[in-house]
Amino acid sequence: MNSVTDHETCLVESDHHSLKLWLRLLTCSSLIEKKLRDELRLSFDMTLPRFDFLSQLERAPDGLTMGELSKRMMVSGGNISGIAAQLVDEGLIDRCQVPNNRRTFIVTLTQKGRDEFETIAKTHECWVIEMLGQLDQDDVKQLMNLLLKVKNTVLTDPTF
Amino acid sequence: MNSVTDHETCLVESDHHSLKLWLRLLTCSSLIEKKLRDELRLSFDMTLPRFDFLSQLERAPDGLTMGELSKRMMVSGGNISGIAAQLVDEGLIDRCQVPNNRRTFIVTLTQKGRDEFETIAKTHECWVIEMLGQLDQDDVKQLMNLLLKVKNTVLTDPTF
DNA sequence: AATAAATAGTTTAAGCTTAAAATATAAGAG
DNA sequence: CTCTTATATTTTAAGCTTAAACTATTTATT
Numbered sequence: 001m002n003s004v005t006d007h008e009t010c011l012v013e014s015d016h017h018s019l020k021l022w023l024r025l026l027t028c029s030s031l032i033e034k035k036l037r038d039e040l041r042l043s044f045d046m047t048l049p050r051f052d053f054l055s056q057l058e059r060a061p062d063g064l065t066m067g068e069l070s071k072r073m074m075v076s077g078g079n080i081s082g083i084a085a086q087l088v089d090e091g092l093i094d095r096c097q098v099p100n101n102r103r104t105f106i107v108t109l110t111q112k113g114r115d116e117f118e119t120i121a122k123t124h125e126c127w128v129i130e131m132l133g134q135l136d137q138d139d140v141k142q143l144m145n146l147l148l149k150v151k152n153t154v155l156t157d158p159t160f
Numbered sequence: 161m162n163s164v165t166d167h168e169t170c171l172v173e174s175d176h177h178s179l180k181l182w183l184r185l186l187t188c189s190s191l192i193e194k195k196l197r198d199e200l201r202l203s204f205d206m207t208l209p210r211f212d213f214l215s216q217l218e219r220a221p222d223g224l225t226m227g228e229l230s231k232r233m234m235v236s237g238g239n240i241s242g243i244a245a246q247l248v249d250e251g252l253i254d255r256c257q258v259p260n261n262r263r264t265f266i267v268t269l270t271q272k273g274r275d276e277f278e279t280i281a282k283t284h285e286c287w288v289i290e291m292l293g294q295l296d297q298d299d300v301k302q303l304m305n306l307l308l309k310v311k312n313t314v315l316t317d318p319t320f
Numbered sequence: 321a322a323t324a325a326a327t328a329g330t331t332t333a334a335g336c337t338t339a340a341a342a343t344a345t346a347a348g349a350g
Numbered sequence: 351c352t353c354t355t356a357t358a359t360t361t362t363a364a365g366c367t368t369a370a371a372c373t374a375t376t377t378a379t380t
Contacts (some may be wrong), residue, residue, distance in 0.1 A: 005231040016285055017300055018292040022192055024307045028188040030234050031314050032182055041339090048365065052167075066329060071165040074190050076368055081330050083366085095196075100196055101377045103328040127177055131314045132178040140177055146185045146303045154191050154291045201369090209336065225357060236338055241360050243336085263345045264371040 005054075024120075032131055044120050051124065053083050054092065054109065056152050063108035071131040084105075092116060168189075185310075191277060192291055199287050204280050211284065213243050214252065214269065214277040223268035239316075 005043060007030070033048070038048045056063060056072050064072070064153045070080045087093040094111035098104050109117065132140075167183045167190070172211075193208070200206045216232050217224060224232070230240045246265060247253040251271035258264050269277065 004354090006234055007232070016289060017297075017304075018295075019256070019285055021292055021295075021300055021303060021307075022288050024180070024304060024311070025189050025192070027186070027234070027248045028307050028310045028314070029185050031311065032185070033236070035317075036337090037312070037323095046221065049366075067327085068165070072167070074166055074187070074194070077329065078331075078369080079367055085330095086365095101328085101376075105329075125179055128182050129176060129178045131239045131312065131317050134313045134316075135178075135181075136311060137177075138311060141179055143176075143181060143310070144184060144304065146299055146306065147181075147188050150188045150292065150298060150303070151297060153294045154188070154195070156294075157195075157291050159185055197368090227357085230359095235336090237359065238339085238361075239337055245360095246335095256335075261346075261358085265359075 032128075035131060036124070036127060039122070040124070045121060046120060049073075049079075049083055050087060051117075051120060053080075054113060055086060055121065057093065057107060057109045058117050058121070059112065063106040065104050065106060067104075069107065094151070161297060162167075173284075175251060192288075196284070196287060200284070205282060206280060209239075209243055211280060213247060213311075214273060215281065217253065217267060217269045218274065218277050219280070225264050225268040227264075227301060229267065247273070272305070 006027045008020070008027055014136050016079045040048060040051055052073055053069065056069055060068075066080050066084065067078065069084075073080070084093065084095055088095050091108050091110055093112055095105050095107050098106050135143075166187045168187055183311070197208050200208060200211055212233055213229065216229055220228075226237065226244065228238050229244075230237045233240070244253065244255055248255050251270055253267050254270055255265050255267050258266050295303075
């Protein structure tokens with residue numbers, strides 16, 4: 001059992017349970033992320049950040065500002081600028097100025113972007129279901145609850 | 161409540177629960193990882209990958225091969241080569257050939273590396289406890305269990 | 321109106337990460 | 351012993367990511 005080598009390998013009794021929890025969390029998300037990256041690359045010549053970017057826009061029919069994208073994707077503003085430039089080049093998004101604020105840009109999916117996203121998203125969801133769909137409904141419900149607690153606990157850390 | 165903007169923002173009812181679970185997992189580990197990165201940089205001018213590297217070695221008194229480090233850190237071999245080169249330059253690790261196999265290298269902590277790691281590790285554990293220590297013991301136990309299920313479910317995905 | 325402070329986004333330099341190709345060595349097959 | 355295959359690691363080129371510095375614009379203060 002558990003013959004896999006990962007972040008948790010060689011933890012000892014004395015390590016704090018918070019640390020163990022963090023490393024297990026990290027192992028799980030690394031595993032899933034790696035699988036999704038590989039599949040996206042092999043099947044669609046797409047990267048995870050680019051897919052995430054399109055994905056955020058698809059959920060926001062009116063488009064998003066660069067800043068809002070940065071928050072939702074939890075990455076730096078500079079990162080967003082770079083990815084946006086690529087996606088504009090590829091014709092997948094539009095990046096237009098808004099009337100009353102010359103600093104702000106609104107990014108939206110082009111039709112091509114919407115089409116491409118839809119194709120990939122279907123398969124992407126299948127991959128996720130392949131990986132996680134075997135879990136009990138009860139377990140999933142509990143996990144969602146507990147992870148929400150984790151998220152809120154982390155966010156209320158005063159040193160955050 | 162939940163006024164934070166992250167990977168989960170704007171998910172809709174129809175999204176599959178597996179997808180929602182994945183995004184919540186991603187949000188949690190992104191949050192924790194970001195905090196640890198920032199603190200390591202500000203307090204110790206250290207990066208997370210370098211710290212992970214030292215951390216793996218500290219748990220392996222006899223040292224590890226490059227390949228074993230690659231597996232435990234869940235990153236590519238090339239990545240390990242690069243980080244190892246830096247740490248050798250900084251005098252934190254040794255990288256020596258083994259007698260009977262001229263392909264293999266064994267990496268170990270130097271005394272300087274052990275000292276530096278120990279200093280940082282103490283504080284690192286505090287940060288993790290700050291973020292996760294408020295959780296109920298029961299919740300932590302359940303989470304560990306459920307995340308183990310996730311890990312095993314993901315690993316037994318036949319397409320993996 | 322002039323100045324200061326805040327906001328939105330981009331650029332830059334450095335480090336991380338990967339896949340694929342390359343190098344070197346070891347082990348196995350005939 | 352030679353040839354093939356497998357193993358261990360490094361190199362390379364491309365893309366991701368960030369913090370910090372920078373530009374431009376807007377808002378607030380005086």
